[in-house]
Amino acid sequence: MSVTPIKALDSKVQEYRQVPHNLEAEQALLGAILVNNEAYYRVSDFLEPGHFHDGVHARIFDVLSQVVRAGKTATPVTLKTFLDGDPPVGDLTVPQYLTRLAAAATTVINAADYGRVVRDLATRRELIGVGEDLVNMAFEAAADQPPAKQIEVAEQRLYELAESDKYGSGFVGFAQAVRGAVDMANNAYKRDGHVSGVATGLRDVDEMLGGMQPSDLVILAGRPAMGKTALATNIAYAMAQAHKTEIQQDGREKTVNGAIVGFFSLEMSAEQLATRILSERSSIGSDRIRRGKIGQDEFQRLVDAARELEQIPLYIDATGGLTIAQLAARARRLKRQRGLDMIVVDYLQLLQGSKRAGDSRVQEITEITTGLKALAKELDVPILALSQLSRQVEARDDKRPQLADLRESGSIEQDADVVLFVYREEYYLKNRKPKEGTEDFLTWENEMEAVHGIAELIVGKQRHGPTGTVNLQFDGEFTRFSNYAHGGLPDRFE
Structure with a gap:
């Protein structure tokens, strides 16, 4: 019985594949919020700490969110109290890193765009996770667990992921609500039987x-x-x-x-x-x-x-x-x-x-x-x-x-x-x-x-x-x- 020899891997061709992320977008968003806290409200309805790839960025956004929602001003100085004891970021302490983020921020105009980039990449990572779990579940499933049940679980997780990726609209002004009611009446008028x-x-x-x-x-x-x-x-x-x-x-x-x-x-x-x-x-x-x-x-x-x-x-x-x-x-x-x-x-x-x-x-x-x-x-x-x-x-x-x-x-x-x-x-x-x-x-x-x-x-x-x-x-x-x-x-x- 002959064994096929394993081909040597070419290190120049094979590269380590990393999960999708964009540290620059995370840094730009955090810097923008530190410079102007109003930028937080442009992303708060769809972005959560767990959507950040970098753990330090997730921790900063979490603390920053709590401070802003409490009605206080979030700056590198005010956040220092909460983050001073955290592990350093490279050769910088976290407070020094916050100052570097704020100094590098040039504008808050693109804050919402940065937030969507962070959220979209988080969704792609979750999708990869679902795929990996599906593979492992198929390999390690118990003998009495039918494949149909595994498919059902995978479908449910995919649908939940698709639905969670829809950003909520939050509060709407009464004028917008009225327009929605008029649109519903207009649609009812167009439909057969004039029903809503x-x-x-x-x-x-x-x-x-x-x-x-x-x-x-x-x-x-x-x-x-x-x-x-x-x-x-x-x-x-x-x-x-x-x-x-x-x-x-x-x-x-x-x-x-x-x-x-x-x-x-x-x-x-x-x-x-x-x-x-x-x-x-x-x-x-x-x-x-x-x-x-x-x-x-x-x-x-x-x-x-x-x-x-x-x-x-x-x-x-x-x-x-x-x-x-x-x-x-x-x-x-x-x-x-x-x-x-x-x-x-x-x-x-x-x-x-x-x-x-x-x-x-x-x-x-x-x-x-x-x-x-x-x-x-x-x-x-x-x-x-x-x-x-x-x-x-x-x-x-x-x-x-x-x-x-x-x-x-x-x-x-x-x-x-x-x-x-x-x-x-x-x-x-x-x-x-x-x-x-x-x-x-x-x-x-x-x-x-x-x-x-x-x-x-x-x-x-x-x-x-x-x-x-x-x-x-x-x-x-x-x-x-x-x-x-x-x-x-x-x-x-x-």
Whole structure:
């Protein structure tokens, strides 16, 4: 067995690779602040001591920040008290080094630019650290730790790094806030349906909610067979179909209407969900589509509907048993790769928490709803999460849902910005059919006629708007919700 000899390294070619840093920029920034403390406020909203590569510079910036924030003047003389006992910098004491920094500073005009250079290089070093940790984690992972978990951790760290690199705006003047409000109204005027959020495609619902608002957690709850999934798929399709973008001045694409939708289907497969949408769009019963009992004309309608669906930005993840951390990681990935304006979760009780020892199901649901709300704020998108209701609804004469019926945890009501209940009186009335030919049967027939094809969407909670009930038209054969026609024929849900 021969061994390949190791080639000698050429010291002239191979150079020691250092992490990205710029000591001159760090020195120039510190010098500028020492000369004029106002320069500190140009970088204080995005720069921290940990962003400095040199430990001495980090220590100086930390002390300097504390002094300035305390309302005192930071100069080499005033900082000497705090830094006199620190280790020397080369052949200079720290106070002497401060004097050298201040003497070398020529201007404070570029302080913000120096600060951004320091911050950007710190981000690159953090990125290198993530990469090194990923390599080490892959080499040293335990045998029972799946690679998917390592990928999830890496994605989360990368996304956190990307988000932390966005400088906060801090306080804004009232004039700027007013301009923002006017811009929101202008955008609402331009959007279909004139709503400030993402339009659901259901006229009366949008009028009451103003569309689905960014960063809102919207709970859609109901008993089984009420049509929660059907309503969610109808809304998701309408948003994706209406999606339009506009090129901004900086060259980026911005959604100006509709939404890129991520649909987490924990109960149904992607094919089952697609069949439902195809049924709704082609007006062919989903059971007939599954069995292939369709004619030539119907098949053509099905093909046309499928082609239309292929063009819209609706992405389905049908992985069962997801944890809230996994869902968040996949949502971040979709936003990073393809964009994301709306998330649908079907349904909340099928998500899993971290399953810490001793946690009850109530604590797990609390973790899930808190995580969903945090994710909505983090990604600045609305999240529509479906939820089951407890069986206590069935024990009442009036089976219209209430907030107290939300299953397993009060955190659902607490964390949600909007709580919607879908209710169909027709479903319950149909199961109470009396014997034909009796007086009760005639009464029952009249009641059935009055509620046939009508669904109620009850707004049980809305943090920034009214509560009440909206009537919708429901066609069970095609699992289709549409606008309720007041005194006329129902509108097709487009």
